[in-house]
Amino acid sequence: MTISLLYALVGVVLLGMGLYRLVIDPHLVKKILALNISGAGVFLFLVAVADRTPGFEPDPVPHAMVLTGIVVAVSATAVALGLVGRIREIKGTAEFSENEPE
Amino acid sequence: MQHSKNTNEVDRTRPIALARKAITALVVMALTGILGWTVWTLPPYSDRMQNLVATHLPISGVENPVTAVLLNFRGYDTLLEIGVLLLAAVGVLSLAPTQVVPAETAPQRIQMLLLRLLPFIVIVAAYLLWVGKYAPGGAFQAGAVLAAGGVLLVTSAVRFNQLTIQSIPISLSIGLLTFLAVALATMIGGGNFLQYPLPWASMLILIIEAAATISIAVILTILFLGRKPDGEYPPKTNGG
Amino acid sequence: MESLLNFSAIFFDGLLVLGLLVLAWTLLRSPDLFKAVVLFISFGLIMSLAWVRLKAVDIALAEAAIGAGLTGALFLSTLSRMQRGSRKNDSKKDRRPSSEEKSASDRISDSGTDAG
């Protein structure tokens, strides 16, 4: 086991945690935080797993992919938070009730 | 689709919520387990891609492999990514709150301090932009640093002069438009889409990155603010 | 000597990884939104250390500036807007908040006082 594999596994666990809280937590801001954690997990996995064999220089392609991913994530977060603001204006709350389908 | 909720309903949904938690936990654990196991089964890594990047690096126009991938080898991804950023800015502006209570302007002293700080922020950003050719850095990092300056400005409720306000739409899209112009120009010049002629590659990448830095900074500031910045009110002559 | 170095490196990585997991779980479980966001920013900063350990300095810079810094600032500004919004709503006496809603806005205003 290399250090990279450790990080890859942590990435998987972060993805799982994020997904779990995303489904469970009714508060929209928490859902968006959870998505960001999941995203960080995927990014960590993406870089770590490409770097799994010791002795090679790190591969720049996953690095570029993650840079793209981080920018996409902040864009999505901004739109999501904009929607949260709009929903609060209309409904007065930023939670999804739990008894809606799924 | 029932949105209404009375106390009875809340009580009834409790066991359902618990079951939901349990099922989600199980699914997520299974997913995590399977993915974790998959990592062990991966074949030994080949350094084919590193070699490809390394052999093409001398003809990419830059020396930092990550910048080479971002702006040249996979520049098309970055082009679309700048599109995503701009799109997010348009989306956020369209969701801007209908009525805004303008924040109080920060005291004159703080504003002066900020204005003193700004040149340093700009210098750091310019350095990051320039160094991206050789070492870690580049348009996104530089744009983010510049945006930090923008965030400072808008949180201290500095009023921008009308010229600044009017230039926002253009600075938002200049990154995307410059990138597209270069990409199409290289194609009209007889190459492939986004194929920089080697002697110009370095300069074209720098132009694209400079324009992208401006756009990224303005876009990120707007994403933070969630609406257009306030203009001068009442109009002043010496605005920031 | 080398094994000692190696050991301390593994120790450092272990600590980093543990920090990431604990921070992520705590922030996701925290009912206090403000605390969750502050933890999220710390998570981003530790994440950029992890990127350095993975020899991805470009990402480390971007993560610190965009992932932790700007995303965190985005969340904070949303929270402060929500807080202002809920104060405005509280002044409207005709509105009858449901139990959850009330607790949500309480949480936010509590955290607001923490912020000072």
Added chain:
Amino acid sequence: MNLNDFLGPLTLPAWIVSLPLVAAGLGVALPKIGRPAAVFTAFATSLLVVRLAGEVLRHGTIQLQVGGWPATLGIALQADGLSVVMLSMTCLIGGAVTLYAAGYFGADSAAISFWPLWLFLWAALNALFLSGDIFNLYVTLELLGLSAVSLVALSRSAEAPPAAMRYLLVSLIGSLSYLMGVALLYAAGGTLDLNALAAAGPHRPSISAAFALMAAGLVMKSALFPMHFWLPPAHANAPAPVSAALSALVVKGSFYILMRLWLTIFEPFINPATADLIGVMAAFAIVWGSIQALLAQRLKMLVAYSTVAQIGYIFLIFPLSSMPAATQTAWQGGLYFVFSHACAKAAVFLAAGNIVYSVGHDRISELNGIAQRLPVSMFAFALAGVSLIGLPPSGGFVAKWLYLNAALTTGQWWWTVLILGGGLLSTAYVFRFFSRAFSYTTETVGGRPVPWIMEWTAFVLAMCAVILGLTAPAVIKLFTAGQPF
């Protein structure tokens, strides 16, 4: 300068992606030119796509290496029959939606945001259909998802923002799942190029996991039962031109990626059980979507649930094509479904939008005699209904005919029961609305006038859905150019 220097075959894919992007950027920089830029893009892109279709028919697959780098290092854009059909569909629907929106938004303040967002959505679709790189596909997916969500949120209805939020969350989980698959494929195969990955045939456990993740993410984004829950509120509460684009085009984007991956990287790894699992989900989608459409109180909800059902039909492509004897027929049927559903559903949503525009609501129980008020729109609705039900000579009929053929030649008779039964259900929900719309009332039906362009764009799309039934040989020839399957 010769046109060929400027618009050679290898430049066409790049132009098709760039034009809407340029227009979107200009639309942000100079808000006043958003609308003319969109109309120009609609025309110019159509010309380019027609030219590309001609090239593909003559020479087969066209591949463009962006930046001139080899595919494993750079990104390849590729156009075969499959991409060209999807692009043509996008042009047709996109053009109609553009013209419709010009009337719909008029001088509304939402127009400033609508035009750039809509052009971004269009660029995302074009880029998606032309991409030959799995990570590039991820970026296009995000561009598509974010623009679609922002467009839904443009609606003034109070239900729109929560619907948009749900849509955004599902869309982001879907892309994250897809990206995790990309990570696994890259880790195992060392490249992101679709063809190179398919040729390398990476190693088994990781590719199965990647397939599961990517398929799950894409199924979510395509709203296949039971992942459909987000679709009806989002599609029903969006502004009318957006509803049309979402149902006709956006859900097909993620479906197209699944189809591409299925036909290339994952082909050797797919067993009949996987195909049948998707088939079961599709069956539930058809039945559940149709029943909900029958029960819907609002017209746009009815139409949105009809999309849920029709997505079920489209996903039948996977079980039906899994038997070698019927592979070709099934793929052709499925693609025919995609195309004719796009025309019919866009027409129906635009017609429903005309009703809302005119009378201010879409409660079915209060729409008696609406055909007297909006005869052209309701005629369009009726024509499109013919295709949704699958009656001859419409495109929907050809699609179902090909499906039935595929099911019967492989002896999978149970699918024929489903296809025919689903047709009966769709007849029921279409006629449930017609019985009111075409009923005769002596009271005058009030409402504000609808601009002619909004009525006739719906009508033209509905005509296309019907005419598609008569042009089957030509369209099928285009599908198979470059042998995508």
